[in-house]
Amino acid sequence: MAAVSATCVRFRTSTVELSIRASNQITGKSASLGWTRTGVFPCIRTSRLQICAAKAETVEKVKEIVRKQLALSPETKLTPQTKFTELGADSLDTVEIVMGLEEEFNISVEEENSENITTIQEAADLIDKLCDKKA
Structure with missing residues (x-):
């Protein structure tokens, strides 16, 4: 079973920062994703972070x-x-x-x-x- 935890999420009027670290407890592999957006009205778009678990x-x-x-x-x-x-x-x-x-x-x-x-x-x-x- 994979465990996913957000290590840093900040929302400000001009900056949005997002950092996600995911790790697979079975294989020990991990992946990180970091993203920062600046501007008056930030637009948040998400993409899928997926750890492949299937055999x-x-x-x-x-x-x-x-x-x-x-x-x-x-x-x-x-x-x-x-x-x-x-x-x-x-x-x-x-x-x-x-x-x-x-x-x-x-x-x-x-x-x-x-x-x-x-x-x-x-x-x-x-x-x-x-x-x-x-x-």
Whole structure:
């Protein structure tokens, strides 16, 4: 289970500073993110900081299922960060991918969880989470 802690968050009228340090207690790896914005009315935009927790074999199985469901050639490069939309998938394709994952891993994905699956890594992380709960 990953532990995430914010080490520094400051809001001022002209400056916004944000520093986040995340560490994975299992692997011992950590990542840091720092950001400062100056101006009269700062605009805060967030990006996702994600520590990949899924097993490598889960990611590979997800890649196989995505490749099969979308009829992708073996030459099509798939990475954990590959978005289904980048591969030409629409919402129906995504539903079919989720159904294929449910069948392969013998799990049930709730509708609200399936809406959050946009990449191979997100699918693999959810699968490992659901399999761990099931066990």
